Amino acid sequence: MTIAVVDYGVGNLFSIYNALERIEARPELITEPEELTRFEGVVVPGVGSFGRCMRRLSRFEAALREALEGGTPILGICVGMQVLFERSEESPEEGLGWIDGEVVRLPDSVLVPQMGWNTLSIKREVEILDGISDDDFFYFVHSYHCVPRDGRVVAATTDYGLEMAAAMAVDNLFAVQFHPEKSGEKGLSILKNFGRLARC
C-alpha cells in the first residue's frame, strides 16, 4: 500500500514518514494536490497554529474532499485533526468543516500545552484502535482540543483537566489528537491499523 503524507509546509514530517516506513506502508510526501488521487491512504499532519495550517492546507481542500468522498481512508494527526472542524478559538480562519463542532482552548486548571504521555478511554470499538486498551499511553502535544457537536464521532477520549476527544472515526475519516508516530509501539499499532484500512 502507498500512503500520501500531505506536505503543505508546516512543521516536521520526518517522524511520520519514518514511522510509516517502519510499518512498511511506503509513504510519500505530497506537495501538489493533484497527486493525491494515486494513493490508498492519506495522512494529514499538522503542527503550529490552526490558522497557519488552514492557510497552507486550503489549496489541498478540494483534492482531499474528493479522496474522502471516493472512500480513501484519511487520518488527521494533532492539528490535522483540529482542521477537520468548523472553527477554532485559536484563529479566525475557517476549518474544513467536515465534522460539526469547534476547537477550544484547554482549561486554565492545567498546564498548557498538554505535553507528554496520557491514557485513552475507549468509547467505541473501531478498527483504527484494534489492539489498544485503556491502559496504553500516547504522546500528546496540544493547547486546544476538539469539541464535536455529535459525540458519537468520538472513538476515544483522554482526561486532561476535563474529558476530551482523543480519537475519532467517521466512515473512512479518522483523526487522533496525539502523535501515533511518537507514541512507541502502541502508536505504530494505530498506524498499522490505518495501513490495513487503506489496503482494503
Added chain:
Amino acid sequence: MLARRIIPCLDCDLAVPQGRVVKGIEFKQIRYAGVPWELATRYYEEGADEIVFLDITASSERRETMKNVIRATAKNVFVPLAVGGGIRAVEDVRAVFQAGADKVTVNTAALKRPDLISEIAEEYGSQACVVAIDAKRRDGPKEGWISVPTPEGESWFEASFYGGREFSGVDAIAWAMKAERLGAGEILLTSMDRDGTYDGFDIPLTDAVSRRVRIPVIASGGCGNPDHIFEVFSKTGASAALAASIFHYEEWGVDEVKRYLTERGITVRI
C-alpha cells in the same frame, strides 16, 4: 492521567565517525559510554519516554556527524527525539529536524540572543523549543537575584553557558521565566553542582523554577538511583526527570526505574 516522563540523556562526542556517548562529572572528567544510536535504541525498547542528544563538541564541522546519529536513531526510535548543542539559528533547527529530530534544546545561543527562542517557536511551534539552563548555585542572598531557601541557607542561581565553561551573569530562575514568555515549550533545568555526582536532583532549584513557570520543567543533574527520581517527582512540580549515568552503565534499566516509581504511586508510562 498525564504521566511523568523519564528521559535518558546522551552527551555525544562527535569527534569520531559514528559519534560516541560520554558522561562527565560536574561537566568535567569525561567517561565513554557507548554508540549513540545503539544506546538510544536500547532505551527506547526499555520504555524511555523521550531521548535527548546533546552535542558536547558543538562545532559546526561536526554537524554532519550529528545528522547521521539522528538519522540512524530515528529509524528505530518512535518517541520524541530532542537534540541540542550548537543550535544558533533557525537553519540549524531545520537541519536536525530534516534528519528526524522533533525538538531542539537551546542554551548558549539563546542566552546571547533571546529572540532565537521566539524564532524557533514561530517556525516550528513552542513544543519544538526546549530551553536548557545550566544553573550554578551561589551562596546568597544577593541583591537583585531571586533568592531560594535551601538546607544550606539562602542561595541564588547563575546560568552558565559554553558547556559550563563560562558564567552568563544571568539569574537562572528569572531566565526560565523569560524563556517561557518568549515562547519556550519546556525548560530543561540542570544543576551544575549535582551533574554526574549521583547525589540526587537539586530539589530547591527544581521547585523554585517549576513554581514560577507554567510550562513543563525537566529536572536534570545528580540522578544516582530511582529514589532520586521519586524524590523530585514527589517534592516538586517537575514533569520529567532526565538522567544519564544510571542508564549508561547498566546500573538501572528505564523499565526498572518505571516499575520502582509505579510501586510508589507515581504515574509513569509502562
